[in-house]
Every structure is written in structure tokens, then in C-alpha cells.
Amino acid sequence: MLKERYTLVFPPESSTKPITYLLIKQYDIEVNILKAEITAGKEGHLLIEVRGEEGNLRDGLEFLKSERINVLPLVDQISLREEECVHCGSCTSVCFSGALTMDRDTWMVNFDPGECVACGLCVHSCPLKIININFGQDDVYE
Numbered sequence: 001m002l003k004e005r006y007t008l009v010f011p012p013e014s015s016t017k018p019i020t021y022l023l024i025k026q027y028d029i030e031v032n033i034l035k036a037e038i039t040a041g042k043e044g045h046l047l048i049e050v051r052g053e054e055g056n057l058r059d060g061l062e063f064l065k066s067e068r069i070n071v072l073p074l075v076d077q078i079s080l081r082e083e084e085c086v087h088c089g090s091c092t093s094v095c096f097s098g099a100l101t102m103d104r105d106t107w108m109v110n111f112d113p114g115e116c117v118a119c120g121l122c123v124h125s126c127p128l129k130i131i132n133i134n135f136g137q138d139d140v141y142e
């Protein structure tokens, strides 16, 4: 069983289709919606976590692409310039998902983009502005 997170970018004509229902029903994929910006008739954005067998996930993602939905791995939309980080811990205090954590042995910050929900709170908390997140057209944090 694999777990992955993706941002789906819907063209306006697909914004009202029951995509998550079809992924569950036809491909036996567990879908957890983490964030959504959907308006009928406009481009929409959905952040989802999917769990399933490798073949089912692959087929499900191909189905999404066949519906002209842009499928973007979440890890590609988040960046932390680790070489510039001073490990102050400010970002870990606002990250409720566990993506940013402080290692209590080394006092170094760890970043696990696989746990991120793209809330953007860490971006604003970082005094050095070294965290960037891009979720959706109007939602660029940097």
C-alpha cells in the first residue's frame, strides 16, 4: 500500500466532475482531501492524499490525466532552502501536520514534505523567508 500527496489542477470544464468518487469506486483508491479551491466554471485546485496499491494508483493518476487534470506531486511544490536555515524552530511551532519538526538530539529542524498540507503557516513564520509553497494559481507563498 502506497501513500502519496498530489495537487490536482482542474480545467474549468472538469471542476464539477465527481473525480474523487471515481477514484474510489473505479480504482479502489483511498482519497483524503486536504485542501480545496473549487468554483464551478473556473480552474480548480485540490490537494489530496491517496492510498492504494501501486497499480491502482498508477491507473488512477492516468485516469486523472485523461480528464485533462494536471497532477502535481506535492513534494515538487514545496521547498525549504536548507543550506540557509538557522534552525531557530519558529516554523516547527506552527506546523501542526508534523512536516516540520525539531530533532531534540541535534536541535536541527527536519522537513518531511510528505506530511505537509500546504497550509502556508510556516512560510510566514520563517524570519529568513526561505520556505516557498506553490498551491494553485493565486496561492503562491514565498
Ligand code: SF4
Binding pocket: 094, 095, 096, 097, 098, 099, 100, 115, 116, 117, 118, 119, 120, 121, 122, 123, 133
Ligand atoms: S505548509 Fe508549512 S506549516 Fe503547513 S503543513 Fe506544510 S510544512 Fe507544515
Ligand code: SF4
Binding pocket: 080, 084, 085, 086, 087, 088, 089, 090, 091, 092, 109, 125, 126, 127, 128, 129, 130, 131
Ligand atoms: S523558521 Fe526558517 S530559519 Fe527557522 S528553522 Fe524554520 S526554515 Fe529554518
